[in-house]
Amino acid sequence: MTGPRIFESLDAEWALVCAGAGRAEMVLGWLREGGVLSADERAHGLAELLAELERRDRAQGRVHSDRWMRVLLERAAGEGAGAQVAARMVVQAMLPGAVRLTQRLLRAGRDFDETGQVVVACLYQVVRRYPLHRMSGAAATLLLETLHMASRELKAEAEPDTVPWHPVLESAAVPGEPAADDPTEAVWRTVLRRQATEAGLLRAEEVPDGARGELVELLVWAVAAGLLDVVRARVIADESRDGARESAEQAGVSAVTWRQRRSRTVRQLRPIADQWVQAA
Numbered sequence: 353m354t355g356p357r358i359f360e361s362l363d364a365e366w367a368l369v370c371a372g373a374g375r376a377e378m379v380l381g382w383l384r385e386g387g388v389l390s391a392d393e394r395a396h397g398l399a400e401l402l403a404e405l406e407r408r409d410r411a412q413g414r415v416h417s418d419r420w421m422r423v424l425l426e427r428a429a430g431e432g433a434g435a436q437v438a439a440r441m442v443v444q445a446m447l448p449g450a451v452r453l454t455q456r457l458l459r460a461g462r463d464f465d466e467t468g469q470v471v472v473a474c475l476y477q478v479v480r481r482y483p484l485h486r487m488s489g490a491a492a493t494l495l496l497e498t499l500h501m502a503s504r505e506l507k508a509e510a511e512p513d514t515v516p517w518h519p520v521l522e523s524a525a526v527p528g529e530p531a532a533d534d535p536t537e538a539v540w541r542t543v544l545r546r547q548a549t550e551a552g553l554l555r556a557e558e559v560p561d562g563a564r565g566e567l568v569e570l571l572v573w574a575v576a577a578g579l580l581d582v583v584r585a586r587v588i589a590d591e592s593r594d595g596a597r598e599s600a601e602q603a604g605v606s607a608v609t610w611r612q613r614r615s616r617t618v619r620q621l622r623p624i625a626d627q628w629v630q631a632a
Contacts, residue, residue, distance in 0.1 A: 358468035359451055366444050370398040375437055379424070382438070386423035398437075402445060414489065421445075421490040425482045439479045442494075443472070449495050450475055457502060459577045467506065474501040499543060541565075547572045551582055553589040567592050574624045588617055 369375065376397045383389040388405075395401035409417040427438035443450075454468040478497045486493055541559075548554040548568050571589055574580035590596060591613065600610055 358465045358472065359447060362444070362447060362472065366399070366440070369437065369440050369444075372437075376401055378434060378437065379441065382423050382427055383420060386419065388420045388423060398441060402441060406445065414491070418488050418490050421494075422484070425479065425490065426484060428479050429482065429484065435480075439476065442479045443475055446475060446479075446491065446494055446498075449491070450498070453495065453499055453502065457499075457506060459506075459573075462506070467502075470505050471498060471502045474498045474505060477501065496542075544569055544572060547576075548589075551575055552586045564592055570621065570625060570628055573628055574621075577627075579624050579627065580620075584620075588621070591617065 376395055379398060379401060380389065380393070380395060384391055384393075395404060405417075405420050421442060424438040424442050428435050428442060450468070450471050454464060454471045457467055457471065458464065475494070475498045478494055478501065482490075482494065544565075545554065545559065548571070549558075551572060553568055553571055568589060571580065571585040575582050575585050591600075597610055601607070605613075
């Protein structure tokens with residue numbers, strides 16, 4: 353199973369799709385026509401076929417996933433039962449990413465399953481309307497477009513006007529090379545960098561990673577959820593940079609005062625971090 357109820361239901365639905373007669377042979381035929389599989393390759397069912405494609409993705413990287421996803425996305429853009437099967441197979445392949453996007457989009461007052469339903473509905477729409485002129489990075493593009501659409505839907509339908517929100521910027525593509533085995537994280541790092549920069553938590557060209565990356569993500573979430581003032585968040589972000597303590601000492605801040613600052617920050621962030629973990 354991939355997660356809570358909405359995703360458990362999708363896994364159960366996928367089992368029914370896989371049980372449909374002739375569907376695996378239909379998809380095999382498309383993949384052979386598209387040059388993804390050879391004529392003598394076989395699969396016992398859709399689940400086994402998807403597992404094999406994903407195994408080859410891990411071994412061969414994004415070039416392989418782009419090839420088979422493009423074949424199915426072209427079919428998914430059509431009409432009829434075949435288009436529905438093609439779209440459903442791509443959606444199933446993207447479910448682990450959809451789970452993580454749902455976790456990223458949680459805010460105070462949002463239910464996981466309700467948020468997941470929005471994410472999955474947006475993912476279906478993105479799959480059916482995929483811009484076929486984009487020749488590479490299919491998985492990352494699907495996730496980014498889903499994130500854009502779901503963010504707008506959640507803001508419009510569930511986010512109170514009084515809660516600060518840092519909208520995801522529209523983009524034609526994901527900059528850089530996403531990780532072949534986990535495009536969700538590459539997409540999220542790009543979005544997180546934009547949100548943090550907009551909120552003044554990162555400097556130009558600064559890349560949040562490691563423990564500092566987790567702290568910046570917590571600050572972005574806390575500001576968006578209305579749990580932390582953005583000015584205070586910027587102070588915390590500044591104090592967590594490499595060399596911040598040395599700079600403070602040069603400005604006349606004593607070691608005792610610095611430790612008191614850090615202790616106050618830890619006390620302030622601890623309950624926020626607990627809410628963050630519970631939301632995820």
